[in-house]
Amino acid sequence: MRWDAHPDGIRNSNVAVLALPAELTDLIFELVLHEERSALFYHRNKKRNHPWTELSLALVCRQWRAVAVETTSLWCTYTFVGQARDLATSLGRLEGYLGRSYPRPLDLLLDFVTILEPLRHLSAPRLEHFQVETNDHLSDFARPPTKPGVYINSLSPTIFQAGAPKLSSFWLQPSLYHCCCPPTANITTLHFTFHEHDLFGSGLGFEAFQHVLRLPTLENLSIKGDLLSVAGACDFYSHPETYHMPRLQNLRLQNSPLLLDALPCLRAPALGSLILEDFTLFDVPDNHIPNYHFPSLRSLALIDHKTVAIQHWSERPLFFYHLTQKITHLTVSQRDAFGDWIVQEVMNTDRNIGPDLLVATFNAEGSWHPEDYVELGNRRICGCSGIALHIPERLLQRWKDGITPEFPYSKIEAAFREIQPISDDESDLILSRNFPPGNTVALIRNGLGLDKGFHSMNWFTMQDNRIAPGPYFHHVSFCFSLTI
Template identity: 25%
Template sequence: MSTNKRVLPADNDGLGSTSPSSALPAELFEHIFLYVTESPRNAKALPKGNPLTEVTLSHVCSKWRTVAIRCTRLWCYITNDGDDREHLPERFRIYLERSKDRLLEISVSFCSYLRSAVLVEQEILEILAECSSRWRCVSISVTDYVDLMDERGQFRTPLRLCEAPRLEFFKFSINSGCGHHFPFRSNLKPNALLGGCPKLSYLQLDDSSLSAFLPQISNVTVLDIDISNNSQSHIAWPVFLDIAKLPLTALSVIDHEQQGLSGLQLIDFPIDMPHLKHLRWTTRNAEENCIPLCSVVITLLRAPSLETLSLFDVSLEDILDNPRTWIPNLRSMVVVDCQDISSECILNLSSASPNLTDLVIVTTEDCHPRPRSLLSCIGELSESRSIEAGEYPWPKLRTIVAHLEQDPQLDIYRTFARRRFQAFIACGGDENALPPLMLKVPEKYLDQWAYMSVQGGEDCGEEDEDEDEKKHFDLGLAGGGLLQSISVEDYPAWLHGAEKPVRSAMFVEANEFSWDFRFWGLA
């Protein structure tokens, strides 16, 4: 990085003194530089490893260099991408000097087998530990080797003992395929950043880092735990009970279904999470004859503030005879490739979440065994319960996004809409004041249905050519049609509106409490 210290001649303005840009005030240059460096980073417009833009800007001419070096905010983002490893410690020190006393955003990834590289990375970690009082957002990834771990699976670095009083976001991941065995965690006792991190509110860990590098998390409000696909670990029941005691507003878990929960049928107490607003749970590598932790949690959960619930590959069968679920504020639910859908489960969920308005249902071709259609099950219950009990599941439903790879037939959607209409009437609703209900399906289904309708001689309705180019087909339902159209928006993002306590979108990845068909490989 010796080139960074080279001072360009004063007359080397790069564009000439007569250039219009030379008359721009330095403050405007600073805004332009910040836009160029931060906007692509936040929008992920540039690939990882792109040459460091702030360094390039400081090398254009003497004026740009003066402005760039004076702009302390330009040097607050520190990464080990885009440079030779032997120069990294020097570059890190230069960035720390130029950023003055500003809070730092740090993203480093260690992935080399070479001993010389390990020594460099150890030096980098020591440099980072020295400036821990300035940390705001830190992301560390360790892959391919375990030289930074001791025989007990603990980090050897000074990061274990340092203090981070202004740290808000922390992400730590360790490649569990690197051959190191990490001890099983049975509690949430911290073993990293032991000096304290009282402002830490956003924590993202995998199974290995959960064992080897867990800071104090008593004030964490957003927690993301990803148990890797090839891991033998899982979240133990005592650990989850400790997690439930945190003041969480958002929780995302990717875990294994597990054995060893046979005694949970006897549990007769609720899991109270009064602050939780967003819950997402994904199950991997389900074992036979196991009791899924997620099903137990959902059955016992009392979260009066919960707004969004997303379930991926989760068994929906009832575990307990006396469910305690109470999520009255739930507005949005996503269900993807979920098995064992029972009528009792739907009735329990709908009773616990009477204000649900938005539902996403996805079953892919890879879902085996073929699950019972949740859409059909809700329709059947709407018909039967409205007659037997004068009520039906989720009467406030207004939008349903349905992607049913295994059931793409139009009749499933038509029958569902008709049953919902009949249930509304049976429960005393006014036929002339039907509540709105919109079904959204993949565009390929509409094309298929339109083709089949033309072949069969039916009229599916005229295509609506509005400015958004959405396609609408009237299903011709009786009684005015509860479902007036199917709208296609080419897999719109299904945002859950989770609070993100940090500014930089470099930490806002696609799996953080958001719904995007393309990310999950469904587009």
């Protein structure tokens, strides 16, 4: 159903669409709003005569207004584009959004340029989650105000300087670190997005990044992109150090070879979940691997491993071997033509990969040979309860249809404790969309065009299913976009 939301778009007359059940009307509203929010927020708001979709829906008739007011997902995003002097006049509208979105948290989308100065000295006693990301067009003020060879090497706050004692989750593009660094005293979740072609560099020095690795409260770290824009990052190679991260529990890296190489230098005794995407395990040389490894690691996810010559596997398998010695859950997802060999090498290596493995999830486009999977299962039959295998539904059906006569399904089934299908609709959901796993507050939205997901275009859910108890602003995520 396509409809341009204007107050006069549908008259208050006797038409069938006005008599739909409230549940169906609710779904239509959410679909309309989903399509509208796919555009960058400031495009619509700079058109003064173009009303907001949620307001348009509420002005059609009494029935639609009643449904719209009760549909909390329509009111979970408050957008402000204007001058700082206009903030006071919009407080009444903001209060309305707070009431209608409750108990869900409210996303505040603000024009970053006009709101930055008030943020510097703002006190945010109940702010828990903060995210800032630029669009593709960096303005001059986003350029780090440093001279060549001079970089930011501290974590001194540049916003919320009056205090943000409950701030625990922080998502940042490092090129904005100079103007958007909040207090980090209680940060438990941190996400960095490094852009490969950052015109101005990050302005972030390696010393500052070392401070990040040494944050005493850090429990969840997610990094997308390599550290090439961080001055002195090559010291990971030339002067390897040990980084003690006593509370780190979840680590996620995408296309970060420098950090992958530095993994053996991390001392993270509580690390239980490691996600590696768009990587090459052979980047980690054997002579860089100490005796220490993550003693609490139970979940390992390998997403889109970069293709290398197969013979290299026998040359540098130690790092991967040590990573798997305590894991109980292994996830391998490969969405290219080379997805079969990574599965084969995981299963057929001479070393005993994952001796305590309980659940193995494979989503490899090109790997369908049952003998590879049976090899993995048979190695666990003796002395343990066996492995639960999760594979795509279409692959399981091929096995049941007897695609390989020498491996009837009964033989495959006997190698595992159980075999569970992954439906086609769920193949991109083999890992939690939210980070850290189990988190109910997803700060990234594909619809805003901020941060594309790990491995899947829909890694972070478009639907706002975040139910947060407590008073207004108890769970508030600030999303800022630069407008030129």
